[in-house]
Amino acid sequence: MKFSDLTRDPISSLPVYQPGKPIELLAREKGIPFNSIIKLASNENPLGSPAGAIKAVRESAANMALYPENSGHDLVQALCVKNGFEPNQLTLGAGSNEIFYLLCDLFADADTQVVVGEYAFISYRISAMLAGAQVVPAAMPGMRHDLDAILDAITEQTRLVFLPNPNNPTGTALPVADIDRFARQLPEWVVFCYDEAYAEYEDQSLDVQGLIRDGVKIIATRTFSKIYGLAGLRIGYGFSDPALAGLLNSVRPPFNTSTVAQAAAIAALKDDAWVARSRRVNSLGREQLREGFEGLGLSSFGEQGNFVLFSLENAEQIFHSLQEMDVIVRSLAGYGLKDYLRVTIGTEEQNERLLEALGRLLK
Ligand SMILES: Cc1ncc(COP(=O)(O)O)c(C=O)c1O
Structure with a gap:
């Protein structure tokens, strides 16, 4: 065998x-x-990579015999200061990719469905399938996400919807007003992962905090792999309602983000x-x-x-x-x-x- x-x-x-x-x-x-x-x-x-991040990596390497700070306290604080999050809203990941896996760990299994655009970033599909869920592709006419097609694809079995804006690989993006309206129409049994990997390149941004405040089950994911130039260190994060962040942190592998990655991310955020x-x-x-x-x-x-x-x-x-x-x-x-x-x-x-x-x- x-x-x-x-x-x-x-x-x-x-x-x-x-x-x-x-x-x-x-x-x-x-x-x-x-x-x-x-x-x-x-x-x-x-x-x-930003010079400050390279310097931070060199300096923090002096501590690499020790395990990282598991909660990523200093990075979490830096993200809160920069973006107005509360610390209990954050989940750090080895890249935002790990957050997709954690979401599927929490919500997807063989009895559930996960809806993704047919040409959406492939990682959502892989993490959902790994959890045993059925992936339901929504049509993307003109390679663009169609929010009505996503809503139509949702059933009572749907637990997760992934939407990147802009989408990789197609480079297409939707107006945030449309996404706000869409998010508010989702049924209460669906968790919406809004992937903002390229957020810092964009002029428009979705008011994710407003949606969270209004009770929408949304998590936004971001990464240090793109504009911040730290792809090799694998560091990203999700921000959500504290109840969701608490669940994600409960299934997060211990020490999933390294000391050097945390230090570099803090330095990059300042630049x-x-x-x-x-x-x-x-x-x-x-x-x-x-x-x-x-x-x-x-x-x-x-x-x-x-x-x-x-x-x-x-x-x-x-x-x-x-x-x-x-x-x-x-x-x-x-x-x-x-x-x-x-x-x-x-x-x-x-x-x-x-x-x-x-x-x-x-x-
Ligand atoms: C839309 C999108 N989301 C997430 C990621 C993964 O980023 P990370 O390096 O943070 O895992 C990528 C990387 O190409 C991406 O294009």
């Missing part, structure tokens, strides 16, 4: 999360230096200039890519976040050819979007290199 015969039911049919190809792997495969490759595949911050610079580079880069794609005769999509999509018939082939030219982008074949590639908006130089490489391939 094989190990795979012994796993519980949903495991063998679980989709596997396919991350962007790591630079280290491509460098190893090709025997070329790490810094000769550009990776625009995982929506990381192309500027790197408003970093956020402003990252936003500026991102919006200039978006324009540069949009014009560049247009010049190459390619349609591009995505209005928010730090990434864009472009479409072409032989996307999979171009994806591999770009890799041969040391440019890593993201294939969306796993999402059923086989005619699209997703690229993270890079620095001016990185964007230029991508466009140049694409230009040569499309000639």
Whole structure:
């Protein structure tokens, strides 16, 4: 009997999360230096990490023989000061991804359903399936979430709805007024996870605290992996009604966020200039890519976040050819979007290199 015969039911049919190809792997495969490759595949911050966060990591490394502070007290306080949360509203996760898993641990099992948009970020689907729940996909016409389709998909068995705004990988976003209205229509047996991974890039934000105050069962999730440039440290959080945060913290693995990650996140939160610079580079880069794609005769999509999509018939082939030219982008074949590639908006130089490489391939 094989190990795979012994796993519980949903495991063998679980989709596997396919991350962007790591630079280290491509460098190893090709025997070329790490810094000769550009990776625009995982929506990381192309500027790197804030200097204060790097310094905090170095300093906190002196304490790494000790377990982390399990409650993340200082980071929780810093988040409260910055955002006006109460400490008992917060759950820290090893990336916001862990919060999705914790939510499914709490609310999803074989008798329940979890509703997600058909092209929504894949992690929701994986965490729901891992918990044994039935995933109910809601149609996304034009690759955009359709809130009525989500409401129609809800049944008495639904326990969770996940909605990212903007959505990754499609880059589409909805007005927050629509989401506010939607959240208030959800039945009381449904927990709404509103994923704000790209919040700091956006001008609009949903009044999550107002919804919580009005009794809506919502949790918003955020991450330090995107604008704050700490993806490698795995740190994110959810904020919700204290009753939900209490439950999440009761199933959270002990010491799930590291000492260095907590310290770096505190330092990153203080650096408003970093956020402003990252936003500026991102919006200039978006324009540069949009014009560049247009010049190459390619349609591009995505209005928010730090990434864009472009479409072409032989996307999979171009994806591999770009890799041969040391440019890593993201294939969306796993999402059923086989005619699209997703690229993270890079620095001016990185964007230029991508466009140049694409230009040569499309000639
Ligand atoms: C919409 C969305 N949510 C969550 C995440 C995961 O972020 P984290 O690194 O915090 O787990 C991503 C990462 O790409 C994302 O695009």
